[in-house]
Amino acid sequence: MTPNEPAPDTTTEPRLTSLAHGGGCGCKIAPAVLQDILRGMPQAAPFADLLVGTETSDDAAVWRLNDQQALVATTDFFMPVVDDPFHFGQIAATNALSDVYAMGGTPIFALAIVGMPVNVLSTHTIGRILQGGAEACRAAGVPVAGGHSIDSVEPIYGLVALGLVHPGQVLTNRGARPGDVLLLTKALGVGVLSAAFKQDRLGKDGYRTLKDTTTRLNSLGARLPGQPGVHAVTDVTGFGLLGHALEMARGAGATVEITSNPPTLPGVVDLLREGVRTGASGRNWASYGGEVELPERLEDWRRDLLTDPQTSGGLLIAVAEAEVAAVQGLARIEGFSAQPVGRVAEGPPRVRVVS
Numbered sequence: 001m002t003p004n005e006p007a008p009d010t011t012t013e014p015r016l017t018s019l020a021h022g023g024g025c026g027c028k029i030a031p032a033v034l035q036d037i038l039r040g041m042p043q044a045a046p047f048a049d050l051l052v053g054t055e056t057s058d059d060a061a062v063w064r065l066n067d068q069q070a071l072v073a074t075t076d077f078f079m080p081v082v083d084d085p086f087h088f089g090q091i092a093a094t095n096a097l098s099d100v101y102a103m104g105g106t107p108i109f110a111l112a113i114v115g116m117p118v119n120v121l122s123t124h125t126i127g128r129i130l131q132g133g134a135e136a137c138r139a140a141g142v143p144v145a146g147g148h149s150i151d152s153v154e155p156i157y158g159l160v161a162l163g164l165v166h167p168g169q170v171l172t173n174r175g176a177r178p179g180d181v182l183l184l185t186k187a188l189g190v191g192v193l194s195a196a197f198k199q200d201r202l203g204k205d206g207y208r209t210l211k212d213t214t215t216r217l218n219s220l221g222a223r224l225p226g227q228p229g230v231h232a233v234t235d236v237t238g239f240g241l242l243g244h245a246l247e248m249a250r251g252a253g254a255t256v257e258i259t260s261n262p263p264t265l266p267g268v269v270d271l272l273r274e275g276v277r278t279g280a281s282g283r284n285w286a287s288y289g290g291e292v293e294l295p296e297r298l299e300d301w302r303r304d305l306l307t308d309p310q311t312s313g314g315l316l317i318a319v320a321e322a323e324v325a326a327v328q329g330l331a332r333i334e335g336f337s338a339q340p341v342g343r344v345a346e347g348p349p350r351v352r353v354v355s
Helices: 031-039 085-102 123-140 190-198 204-214 219-223 240-252 268-273 279-291 300-306 321-333
Strands: 050-052 061-064 070-078 106-116 144-151 156-165 181-184 230-235 255-259 315-319 339-345 351-354
Touching: 070 085, 070 106, 085 106, 085 123, 085 156, 085 204, 085 219, 085 230, 085 315, 106 123, 123 144, 123 156, 181 240, 181 321, 190 204, 190 268, 219 321, 230 240, 240 255, 240 279, 240 300, 240 315, 240 339, 240 351, 268 300, 279 300, 315 321
Parallel strands: 106 144, 255 351
Antiparallel strands: 050 061, 061 070, 070 156, 106 156, 181 315, 181 339, 230 315, 255 339
16 A cells, blocks of 8 residues: 555454454463363473473473573464454564563564454455554564464464573573562553453543553563572463462462452453453453462452453562562663562462452
8 A cells, every 4th residue: 555545444344353252362261171181282202402391381482592592482362352453463462472571581583373354354454463463573673574374264363472581591480489579560450451342331541551551562571581589470461360370389389479459450440340351250260269269358359350361461570579679670661660469478389369
């Protein structure tokens, strides 16, 4: 399309979100179901250079290339969480790159994963999705160097994201220690806002909040390797804060305590109290609720917030208490507010919600 050529009329196309049965990280298979599926997979043969594989439910695989470099490799894709095609592409790509950052990696390039109903959506709309993904990659300083596309019933977009990290400084979800403080770099409530959007209950301010938080790169992660006191990192996505905290607890062999009052995006609490929530929130709780202790009197909406699926959520960082201020200062430089949401304690690998 030339600069003077008018944009195609796409007003007769259906809303992107109307073409998908789910959206964003709420599309994820429930944790318990995923465990059942993976239980039948044969164990991979030992590879000396495979530093991180499937054994710990970590954010990405890591392969040692040499004494100074390890390759971080991940893939992430989902169906639309918003109707604007450019924003959908941005959000999906930002979310995929997050797994590289969560391992302490610096992205180097990406490949696009594209599945589109080509008889329903115009080439202009599909092109805008890809442009949005390319823009997120440009902001991360990496190219989209290729990819693969198919004709699909539902629109699907995401990336294979690759990055580099020093093999001796890989960040995983396994290293948390009793006494560590847990910091979260993005407020919760993306799933609630996306559910409100689908119900036409989200105003312009709420949509701006949704778009801004989900398109903010977790670039802080690339600055954490070698940072004193940083023991474990993961990003909070489809399984909610409790689900990803539980993975951290299992990796550490310790109890993780999570506050019942975490930082929350504007407007989310009111929507929760009005009954707005995603189906994934309930599926998450059904999957791992047996390994979570709740206070005697905890409102249902607070539990739903803690299990709310976070599309392109923040980093959950386990850091020694003496180094919290230093990590928070580093986060501020990257434009994040790293707020305490809990701590690691002696005990069995489970999660305890505290008032």
